[in-house]
Amino acid sequence: MNLRATLFATALVAALTTAASPAWAITYGSPDGNTHPEVGALIVDQAYSDGSWAYCSGTLIAPTVFVTAAHCGDPGQTTARVSFASRYRAGDTLYVGRYVPDPAYNKAQSDPHDIAVVVFDKPVRGITPARLPSAGLLDRLGADGSLRTATFTSAGYGSLAPVNGPGGKTYTYTDTRNQASGSFNALTGTWLRLSQNPATGDGGTCYGDSGGPDFLGGRDSDLLVATTITGDTACRATNVDYRLDTASARQFLGRFVALP
Structure with missing residues (x-):
């Protein structure tokens, strides 16, 4: 570390x-430039x-x-x-x-x-x-089935995808704003869970992205529906986010x- x-x-x-374990960085994404x-x-x-x-x-x-x-x-x-x-x-x-x-x-x-x-x-x-969501927006989208096919865009300044090597994983920080797209995993009363599994074409967050946004929609979206809180230590499976519509x-x- x-x-x-x-x-x-x-x-x-x-x-x-x-x-x-906390997840704080963008993985399997690309530089955001001036998009956000x-x-x-x-x-x-x-x-x-x-x-x-x-x-x-x-x-x-x-x-x-x-x-x-x-x-x-x-x-x-x-x-x-x-x-x-x-x-x-x-x-x-x-x-x-x-x-x-x-x-x-x-x-x-x-x-x-x-x-x-x-x-x-x-x-x-x-x-x-950025725009904030209306009250209960994600609940309504979950009820009508829209969440299952929705795209979410995460952004932040954290580590890039970790690389395995002798002694464990190496995390690379460039202080650059990056973004990645993920897909819906689950919704609870407080949390939005997103897939960031590269095997399914998803990216997400890792060390350094805590507090960063999860936008509902593609790479140009400005509708902020959740903020990054945690995830798996390898930054490859799930991005767990705090809902802002509660x-x-x-x-x-x-x-x-x-x-x-």
Whole structure:
């Protein structure tokens, strides 16, 4: 495990000690370029030996509001720095804001409150925020069968697909915004599960993409229906995502943005 993965393990120990393992990176995808300029990276204060800076992902949902995962923050954290560069480099513009996790978050992997926002003092100019879903959208699509054939697009700044080698897997970080398409797996009251199995043509998330978006639709979609939370350690099977159309998510987000 490299230094960035160690940073995640230290900051997110509550998540790592549960039954499922966290999934934080785009796998079997491609560079996003400027397709989703509203997707940004949370930036650490210093670089590590692999040259990496981004440690989690998220999405602009209003000119002053950026949504991510609560487990991307440290205890007592009050501010966060965000870059919207398609590939982050030292010196790129950073937007500093107030980091606000859901107060009900209790650091459990299955916690239905693993959501946070970064609230900027000034609007982010030149970037159109993503659209949020209406209440119960995924339930309605599940009821009419649409979810079974739906495409979902994940985006984030995390590791590329891990490579097997002596001593285990190697994770590669480029601080580049990537995207991948996955297919529907399952829906619960809190979670959206997506297939990211490359054997079926799917891609998804891995280390570094926590808090990043899952858009309903193809590569150009801006309809943000869930955020990446966890998955399998090999980043090859399932992307487990926090639904944003539930009453719990909407109660929290409604404190900061107007909801559809």
